[in-house]
Amino acid sequence: MNTLLTIDERNAVLRSMAKLVEQEKENILKANKIDLDNYSGDDLAMEDRLKVDDSKIKGMVASLEHLASQEDPVGVERFSFKHENGMQVYNKTASFGTVMIIYESRPDVTVEAAGIAFKSGNKILLKGGKESLNSNLRIVELWHQALKENNVSTEWVEYLQFDRKQTQEFLAHPTQPVDLIVPRGGERLIKFVKDNSSAQVIVSGRGNNFVYVHDQADIDIALNVILNGKTGKISACNAVDKVLIDSHLPNKEEFLKKLVERLSEYNVEFIADKTLEGKLENARPVKSEDEWYEEFLDYKILIGEVDSVSEAIAKINKYSGGHSASIISKDDQAAKQFMETVDNAAVYHNASTRFTDGGQLGLGGELAISTDKLHQRGPIGLQHLVTNKWYIHGNGQIR
Template identity: 70%
Template sequence: MNTLLSIETRNNVLLTMAKLLDEHRAEIISINKKDCDAYKGDDISMFDRLKVNDAKVDEMIVAATHLASQEDPVGVERFSFKHENGMQVYNKTASFGSVLIIYESRPDVTVEAAGIAFKSGNKILLKGGKESLNSNLKIVALWHQALKEHNASTDWVEYLQFNRTETQAFLEKPTQKVDLIVPRGGERLIAFVKQHATCPVIISGRGNNFVYVEKEADINIAFDVILNGKSKISACNAVDKVLVDENLPNKKEFINQLISKLKADKIEVLGDAIVAINHNLEQISSDDVWYEEFLDYKIVIGEIANNEASIAKINQYSGGHSAAIITINDTVAKVFMENIDCAAVYHNASTRFTDGGQLGLGGELAISTDKLHQRGPIGLQHLVTNKWYVHGNGQIR
């Protein structure tokens, strides 16, 4: 077992990691190009997440540097109590111990998610996808260099070069201690991990996010929020469904304008029965489409009776990730936000802000759609468990 590294060592490793990423920038991009060239799949969102350019390296550097500047999340007192028998009782945050991150395609996870887990005092096990193997191995080599520079064991960050069968065997009978698993990827990966894991799993669930344009909407805000929601189709915080209030003034004109703006951005627009007929769109094949997360240049527009109906529809079909209401009526917005069963709810703002960095956490390990242990973006301060410290001088019960 690795003894908890001091906060100074953890911070220094992160700062060295930031320096090494900058120094090896050209090499990382060049190695990543090999991974991109070798990718033969047709999943455009997977390819988008695979690619590393200067901006992506900058983001990794910012993440490592910012993590080094944050308070230690381990050992924070959450509760204290003086027992009548004189014992002093504390409850403090504690690291999980060992965190396995299983992810597809995204080499930046090798820095950002691993960095959060490392700063929280955990040993990191990384299992990336085969499509990003070379990029990941290069970044892990930099982790090892940073650890060695500060006399820390390279065991703190370990890359598991497993195929699917080996991964399944490891999940079912781990050959080393694993306290928590975080799958980062599509629904198939998450289902695979849930099926085989023998320890707790944080579910970073599907997106399938909705925007409800209420009858008192500012339509310019509606256009901005919906188009921004489709600006990065590979993101789990992207918008896939738009519900338009049937009593919106100039509704037909609004939907027509929205369709032409989306099509100008090369987005395929589908409609429910009413919208498809009235606006000459392809109709969705069945109601099951409302459940789908597209991760594609695709969106569905439907009509809805009112706020109550939109809440019911979103709660039935969405992935529990993010939903937004566009309205100038604060009372209506409050009812929507209190009753939508999603990790993040928005009033007149884009769902694209469901992100640890954007919501003030610095970065995120994942965006959880589970209600335990933490919901929404999981930042540094959430990647801890807790532990009771009890000080006595011979008390017995």
């Protein structure tokens, strides 16, 4: 779009959208039921992300209302100085222009991620998966209604109803300007976008998150953090897949027994590294090293043993997705070493990795959780979905 909407226009559209999502709740749920009935159910995590219920609708409405209340992220002065020749120089935040969000399964992305991109002054291109088509199209209708109610062109939010081949072609040779692409989904989707895109891509990466139980761990905290991380929401990228237990942990056998008991209540499958073979009840051995790299998105957990903080750090840095890792320890020095050296977007001390989320970390919401180091790492909130621009005012200066 050529002209940036005013902040009042953007906020008005977001407030209208919040009201419409609330009013049209039953129609959204009906459309989502069609998608759920059509889904094969092969992938437990995808089905969980596909489902819309009252709680998710409330989350969508709250997200839109919160966005409408936030300061404008565009035009914020980051730096200024007066040049010796009299020019006044400013650096300010600026919108990207057009943001394409390509995602699997999650109809709430059609509301929340699109809302963040719209608030930060961008035109939105949405490409959802075929499994959530009915839900997505219904929500996009509401976006268009909200835009029309505020005399704003419906071109600001566009849904691309493409098949895989058309998507591949569009990524390589866009038929309209695309400044930024955000893939939201599994590793295959992210690789597909990176391999084919001619535009910049923010990688919303895989999880495969670790919990390290240090030899000075509080056992109750360790059990609760692992249980929450593994069973709280298996479809989340902040879920736990791997547990490393220090070989010097006092009462290690008792801890392992309790861990198996508590996770077994959720029918979690146990995989034992060779360091723990025969020590974990009902566990199968690791099939290959590939399982250490794998993000499970399922009720399964891989447990191994390490001899030191340094070994835990090395293992996490080798195998994790660069997302989140937690150390459970009463030793602040060990925690400091772990947090400073683990190469993840978010590192925790005595807390669950499930908090790696824009809403939980004070951003109000998120477009994605980036495992890239540029231009923003971890949850990408409203204030991060901007680039910058230099404004120089002179009165005839030449160099």
